[in-house]
Amino acid sequence: MPKDVVQAIAMRLGEMLLAEGLLSREGLEEALESQVVHGGRLGTNLMELGLVKEKDLALVLGKQHKVAFASGEMKADPRAVELIEPQFGDDKDVLPMRVDATRVTLATINPRDIATLDAIAFRVGKRVVPVVIPEFRMNQLLRRHYKAWRPMRAIDMDTVRPARTLAPKGQEKEKVGDLMSEEEFQSLYAKALEGDTPAAGAEEEEIVGVEVTEPESSPLAAAPHSAPLPSAAPPARPPQALPPRAAARLTPTGTPAALSQKLPRVAEPIPEAPGVAASELPPAPLSFPEAQKLLQASNDREDVARTVLRFALGKWKRVLLLSVQRDLLTGWHGAGHGIREQSVRKIGVALRGQSTFKLVRDTRSHYVGPMRRDPGTAVFYKLLGGGFPATAVLLPLLVREKLVHILYVDNGPDQLTPPDVGELLILSQSVARSYEAMMRRRKVA
Secondary structure (H helix, E strand, O other): HHHHHHHHHHHHHHHHHHHHOOOOHHHHHHHHHHHHHHHHOHHHHHHHHHOHHHHHHHHHHHHHOOOOEOOOOOOHHHHHHHOOOOOHHHHEEEEEEEEEEEEEEEEEEEOOOOOHHHHHHHHHHOEEEEEEEEEHHHHHHHHHOOOOOOOOOHHOOOOOOOOOOOOOOOOOOOOOOOOOOOOOOOHHHHHHHHOOOOOOOOOOOEEOOOOOOOOOOOHHOOOOOOOOOOOOOOOOOOOOHHHHHHOOOOOOOOOEEEHHOOOOOOOOOOOOOOOOOOOOOOOOOOOHHHHHHHHHHHOHHHHHHHHHHHHHHOOOOEEEEEEEOOEEEEEEEEOOOOOOHHHHHOOOOOOOOOOOOHHHHHHHHEEOOOOOOHHHHHHHHHHHOOOOOOOEEEEEEEOOEEEEEEEEEEEEOOOOOOOOOHHHHHHHHHHHHHHHHHHHHHHHH
16 A cells, blocks of 8 residues: 555544544644554554554544454464465455355455455455554564564563653653563563564453444454464555565466465465565665765655665674664564564563663663673574674664664674764764654654
């Protein structure tokens, strides 16, 4: 779906939540700013900020799209799941949930994608009934049933803000303490990557919406109870920009190959996460003036990431951009020697204890020196495919006085990292201005 259409739908959702009295104007603006920085759909950001409840979000989504809606824990019928190819469901963000003699109930985040609904209906020979669900619920379902890749977010690891819908402006925020030990965190994180643990804020029972256009209960009502799952939210993907693996599965007529013939479902490896892989970067790194110019022209967060990585690769061998959401640090993009984008997206570090990452988060100041050795950092370097460097450089990236990213650079295992941070410090200010410009444009829109 084109970016402008996605933004228009998001704005419509925000206005509807305002009209229902479920959200304040200040909360909407905060969520829109969070969406610019962290990506994902508006509803995901609203939930992570503690501004709406899942059942309220699903209710408004149903009204917005005039289709059935559902929220809470869900479990798909295996017979329905196998009706489409896993990678097709991954590409289109859909999952068949129920099937009977005449219809297929399809969970989706985009019930307006008529082409996909028609293609599925043609393939299975049944009426397709779309049921809209929150984005993070779709991600958790796709992780479990199709082994789809979705980057981790705060909503996956119980680091969302306490519920504060319509909280008075300036109200003191509730402090959130350490929730678990490092060992428990790593265990939970590993399970979350596979889609086998509860999402933050999950309801204990399944909550079912009602059909908006027809006076019948939601087709998901018969879903058996199951353990809740986590999710993550990737940025919306326009149809014309599908990853190469999707394009390779199209027939000459443009019909998805997954729907032109029934394929047996087989176990598949987790697909490579979309984004800025090292092999996709231009061979020549950016100079400082070039990076400054490109940051000024950035249209979205991916442009920012690409520019920062290209500049940093001219000075260091390994470069990572990490996202910070409360007490959780997750991998966003990476490039350089031995860096694999899929591994970067698996990074998850709890910002607690005495870790170097937490030090940078708390002080909001750059760090040059050896990394503290602890279980979380050990997993971090294992995912990078190498050991600890002799020294590393960490730079916090602030947007409107909020820490949103940490830029990590080093020269590889056991190597010293030149502490050349002068231009990086200036570049970090340009990153902040780029995000602020995007936020202003979004607000005007």
